[in-house]
Amino acid sequence: MTTPTTTSTTLPTTAVRARVTEPRARFRDLVAAEWTKLWSLRSTPWAFLVSALAVIGFNVGTAYDKYRYWSEADARSRADFVRDGIPLSIAFTANAAMILMLALSAIGATAIVGEYRTGLIRTTFAAVPARRSVMAAKVCVVTTVTTVFGALVSAASFGLTQAVLSARHAGVSIDHPGALRVVVASALLAPVAALVGMALGAVIRHSAATMVANVVILLLLPLVFSADRHWSAVVEHALPAGAWNRLVAVDHLPVAYPSTVTGAWIVYAAWALVAAAVAVTSVQRRDQ
Template identity: 65%
Template structure:
């Protein structure tokens, strides 16, 4: 056997991207804490939404003197399909859960093993992005769908529920569902940059929850900055009766904010792991 042939025989084939995705999926599903986190988040979100709808059902005569027609006309069934409290919990929790696949490896030191086995860092990070996006997208769809079905079933007992075919209903469900993967990708990007669990969690809270509170609609620059946050984009997408006081913006603009955050998070995550050492 010649030296060239021996060298060719010893070179291991590069791992396929599908293999990397499968490996990241195994890592994720093997951690019981991950599923506990998703389960607790789902229960909390459903509790807020269903609890609000049940409170409306129980106190119907006191809270809704105009009857079912006025309740539906004001868009309140969709407000209760996915409440502000529920979306706040989901955004914060998914930011933390999205960061776990990377900060967990940095915390335990297994990132060295991962990158030693697969030196193609961009491919490793892209696989993490695919797994995190897929898992959280399914999570968001299930939680948003179940919330909508459950809340409208409760409100139907007062003839005040709406169906998915009613104006704005599908947009509320889709916008709420997509917040899960979006916030998870933000957490993943922050975790890749910061690499420390505590710092990542704090940064996630600041970016996802605190930043939208900093800006107001009183001035143009501040309104534009506010509109560029995920939370305010969600508020615009789920608004049924939209009447801004100062600076209006469109549904298309809110969807664009969603897309920009997703692309930016993926680019930061992939670029950061490539440019830094272990």
């Protein structure tokens, strides 16, 4: 008597299972995820709102101060007000630029340091092993958001300050020589500062130390170096604040070693590109 044989269905072997992998995340999906993570923090909208109000408030406050005490200025000063480029220096003041750099560098740093502080970065990298792609998506989101923010704040500052000054017939329009450059340079200062903060956050990965580094690089170093000596001028011109000062300069005061407008734009681009590269590559071999 023979025993009938049955055909059994075998389960996939381990080797077969290994070949069945999930599809890689598309870059646009990573961008969408980073967009959600950025705006899921309650502090993000408030940080942008407070920063915008502070920057615009400083600029408009300076314009109102000129409006209020206009009659106390002598006739010659009032006559040379526009010719000397004072309306453009009020459109975006140095104090407002300092606030913008400090605030945006903090926002950029928080975008990465916050994930390391909560441990979310481990979950992210476990879900998407392509770490550089994740960071590249984060860089794209932060750059886009801060560029739009900078453009809105810069345009609003210019429009409101010139509206205040126009009440004294001292305002200028956007087609005034140098006006557009002031607006664009001030707008692009936002993403540059944010990328610097993100790069420092990706390297240092601690909130307090990252904020200190931001203050030193963006605010303190420009106060230490000047254009009076060649070596000092080289450093000063190579800093984001020094580049911004050259781009918005309207008085053209003589200095021993002046910079150029083209050189200032190059400094902007170099800081943004290097900071983005550091942020993307620094996560490749470090988990915490």
